[in-house]
Amino acid sequence: MFESAELGHRIDKDVWDREVPPLREALLDAQYDLAAAKFPVVILVAGVDGAGKSETVNTLNEWMDPRHIQTHGLAEPSDEERERPYMWRYWRLLPPKGKIGIFDGSWYTWPILERAYGRIKTSDLDQDMARVARFEQMLIHEGALVLKFWMHLGKTVQKKRLKSLEKDPKTSWRVTPRDWKHFEMYDTFRQVAERALRATSTGDAPWIVVEATDPRYQRLTVGRILLERLRARLDHPAPVVPPPPSQPPAPTLDGVNILKALDLSKRMDKKDYEEELLILQGKLNLLTRHRNFRKHAVVLVFEGVDAAGKGGGIRRITQALDARRYHIHPTAAPTEEERAQPYLWRFWRNLPRRGEVAIYDRSWYGRVLVERVEGFCSEADWRRAYSEINDFEDQVVRNRSLLLKFWLSISQEEQLRRFEERETTPFKRFKITEEDWRNREKWPAYEAATCDMLDRTSTEIAPWTLVESEDKHFGRIKILRTLVQRLEDEL
Amino acid sequence: MFESAELGHRIDKDVWDREVPPLREALLDAQYDLAAAKFPVVILVAGVDGAGKSETVNTLNEWMDPRHIQTHGLAEPSDEERERPYMWRYWRLLPPKGKIGIFDGSWYTWPILERAYGRIKTSDLDQDMARVARFEQMLIHEGALVLKFWMHLGKTVQKKRLKSLEKDPKTSWRVTPRDWKHFEMYDTFRQVAERALRATSTGDAPWIVVEATDPRYQRLTVGRILLERLRARLDHPAPVVPPPPSQPPAPTLDGVNILKALDLSKRMDKKDYEEELLILQGKLNLLTRHRNFRKHAVVLVFEGVDAAGKGGGIRRITQALDARRYHIHPTAAPTEEERAQPYLWRFWRNLPRRGEVAIYDRSWYGRVLVERVEGFCSEADWRRAYSEINDFEDQVVRNRSLLLKFWLSISQEEQLRRFEERETTPFKRFKITEEDWRNREKWPAYEAATCDMLDRTSTEIAPWTLVESEDKHFGRIKILRTLVQRLEDEL
Numbered sequence A, B: 001m002f003e004s005a006e007l008g009h010r011i012d013k014d015v016w017d018r019e020v021p022p023l024r025e026a027l028l029d030a031q032y033d034l035a036a037a038k039f040p041v042v043i044l045v046a047g048v049d050g051a052g053k054s055e056t057v058n059t060l061n062e063w064m065d066p067r068h069i070q071t072h073g074l075a076e077p078s079d080e081e082r083e084r085p086y087m088w089r090y091w092r093l094l095p096p097k098g099k100i101g102i103f104d105g106s107w108y109t110w111p112i113l114e115r116a117y118g119r120i121k122t123s124d125l126d127q128d129m130a131r132v133a134r135f136e137q138m139l140i141h142e143g144a145l146v147l148k149f150w151m152h153l154g155k156t157v158q159k160k161r162l163k164s165l166e167k168d169p170k171t172s173w174r175v176t177p178r179d180w181k182h183f184e185m186y187d188t189f190r191q192v193a194e195r196a197l198r199a200t201s202t203g204d205a206p207w208i209v210v211e212a213t214d215p216r217y218q219r220l221t222v223g224r225i226l227l228e229r230l231r232a233r234l235d236h237p238a239p240v241v242p243p244p245p246s247q248p249p250a251p252t253l254d255g256v257n258i259l260k261a262l263d264l265s266k267r268m269d270k271k272d273y274e275e276e277l278l279i280l281q282g283k284l285n286l287l288t289r290h291r292n293f294r295k296h297a298v299v300l301v302f303e304g305v306d307a308a309g310k311g312g313g314i315r316r317i318t319q320a321l322d323a324r325r326y327h328i329h330p331t332a333a334p335t336e337e338e339r340a341q342p343y344l345w346r347f348w349r350n351l352p353r354r355g356e357v358a359i360y361d362r363s364w365y366g367r368v369l370v371e372r373v374e375g376f377c378s379e380a381d382w383r384r385a386y387s388e389i390n391d392f393e394d395q396v397v398r399n400r401s402l403l404l405k406f407w408l409s410i411s412q413e414e415q416l417r418r419f420e421e422r423e424t425t426p427f428k429r430f431k432i433t434e435e436d437w438r439n440r441e442k443w444p445a446y447e448a449a450t451c452d453m454l455d456r457t458s459t460e461i462a463p464w465t466l467v468e469s470e471d472k473h474f475g476r477i478k479i480l481r482t483l484v485q486r487l488e489d490e491l
Helices: A013-037 A053-063 A088-092 A109-116 A122-141 A155-167 A177-184 A186-200 A215-235 A270-288 A291-295 A310-318 A364-368 A379-398 A412-424 A426-431 A434-441 A443-457 A472-490 B013-037 B053-063 B088-092 B109-116 B122-141 B155-167 B177-184 B186-200 B215-235 B270-288 B310-318 B364-368 B379-398 B412-424 B426-431 B434-441 B443-457 B472-490
Strands: A041-047 A069-073 A100-104 A145-152 A207-211 A298-304 A326-330 A357-361 A402-409 A464-468 B041-047 B069-073 B100-104 B145-152 B207-211 B298-304 B326-330 B357-361 B402-409 B464-468
Touching (some): A013 A053, A013 A215, A053 A100, A109 A122, A109 A186, A145 A186, A177 A186, A186 A207, A270 A310, A310 A326, A310 A357, A310 A472, A443 A464, A464 A472, B013 B053, B122 B145, B122 B379, B155 B177, B155 B186, B207 B215, B270 B472, B310 B402, B379 B402
Parallel strands (some): A069 A100, A298 A402, B041 B100, B069 B100
């Protein structure tokens, strides 16, 4: 895999002087076309130590308009980043549509290092790379152009390079003991890197190995490949084909489904409710002050039809929490900034630190509910969303976050009653809109989409809790009890 | 994931009687349209014991035209199958375009069983499932419609089912001690299955969980989903969009590449050659009679431009082998039967048993060489082929096969000399055609495609051996030496 990058590729200065000006002009043109074409470009610059990674990144910044490039040199993760899932720092930095994001250091850096140092096993590396491949596949489905450059130096060239950097007082600072340590591990690194590259070279996002012996050859090669891939995509955009009409979700054969199977007659009288509410809120408050609470982040998801009681359920939780510990994230139509990113981006960026509670009032499940039913995304998009969501939640859970998902269920009749109440109660009128009435007419389609969602995303790692909310008291207590029980189990 | 399949779904006999006739008619129509539409349908029927898997398969066979259905009930693998990579038995049975293949038992069966019995680790299961997901993705890229049904029974229902089967003398034979053993492991199975399903439910090939409590509900649901997915694909075929023109492979910036870097002046005089040839052939023959030889299969791949000496190199090997031990597979344009299958199918089916040598005179690399350069496949097809080939070779190697890949390299001038010699030597004239001359004109494109191929597929697990074949003696001896050395290392 690296043989072609050990041939001593080099070009003369006159070739460089002749080739660079037209390349720069063409890259600038492509960059402006990109701003209009509205897809993001993700460039990874990875490779062995001393292979001129940051110099190459600097060159690209010099050659192009840096206002449309976001460059990220990634060192050790920060405290903020360590408390989130591994991919959080990268999600934060994804370029929006129309821009180029260059990562000097990437999601590959740590798994390769960890494996080379023997701190993780080969099977762990394979699992990490499988996740990375799925992440990149998602980026591509969301429209991104992904370019992955691996800067390579043969073993003898790398040794020479380190020695000459060390000898020159002007550059000796760039050679650290860590660089020499890594050099001693050259063969191990090479083997691990090859395994990682092999597992993640796909048709859409192949690794491009570039020899770094001669900086001119290296930079010009990177520039030319970048131009070629950019132009190919700009000049031949994916054809706009009207997708086949998405069928409304079909009900089950016998009309039975997991929502209809719920016993909505469950009730709790006011006195019992008020008593238990206080007890549970007290327990919850104590639990959030438990010394182990700071070891976990808590993610609460609330979904349900309009007027199912999501807001009320959330308030009964937050009443028991220190305001510094929680954030409520209401999920409405995405903003312009959010629309320029993969649909999961706005949820990723709100993931809590350890010791914090993030409450999502509606969530990433919008893609397989409202977006599916209303045709806001294509069938292919919502079909792939189930596994993307499972991947996302898997990362959240593996980061020792406690993820609880509540589906609040009411009958169609109860919804009507609550709608009417909202319309006639002055201080509740803001809660009801024309859209709520329109959605209500699509009840069967929403119900079927919800059942599909529950089937595909109620997993062992992140099960749904179905909450019978016909009676508000019963529903709220069930939510609180579930949360308290879970915290007691985990802390 | 299984909750919706534990609700006691059932339908009455009159619904069944009313629904089945039109469903059968529609399925038959779809089946005939499928024959014309020319894509294969792969149906997996998996699930818990006693969940009516084979009965459902039988029903589908009754309802449709069995001449266009291939049904495979897979029990323990045969001797033949055990000596090939795990996926070999399934590759053999893939349905051709226009047909439906039903697998009762599939590539999921063994990993799930092995994990449930604790014979493999969770990380092994994950790796297996990642491979399965890539395999299914390949099927889909090659045009297949993949439907995966998971037949589910709740724990209490399964127990009742087994008891009632056991009580009735007519059916008691169907309950084996293994069934009861598995029942005791119900929760383990459920957990493992959920993990497997979660890892392999994709947008294109989601798992469909069907409750098996009531056979009528189960069969009608399977039939209706099959019809729905078939019709969706038949009525909305992927739009035929002319792909963007594929650029000819570009040469490197400095004109240096791994082929040009070879020292083609290496020679060996005739006397030394004849002497060493005899010694190496003798060693090779002895090695194939070594007692450990039968523990491995040997796969030899020969690639190179026309007249590079592939045939001559192969003959020098086979001269040393027992004719019962080897098969030569010359790779020409695919036959009609082969064109109805994924492009790797014809190579899979020729994989050798242990103790056998399969020699491929040209190979699966045609996709990234001639098919790429001549535009016989789309850019997307050859781009994804590198990783599909690496996956394929990974499976071959993990099955303890010895895989050696030889690229025979000659200069353009030497090729011309050999072509002219072939044209003027009567007994060699059959070896040279118009096409050879045409391909020769595209030398730079073929060279660049070859370099890409070597970069992307010369891996630690399956490296290429570059053979300087300008001098036939030198080339043949290098091939034999490499093979003998490898066998000596491994046996």
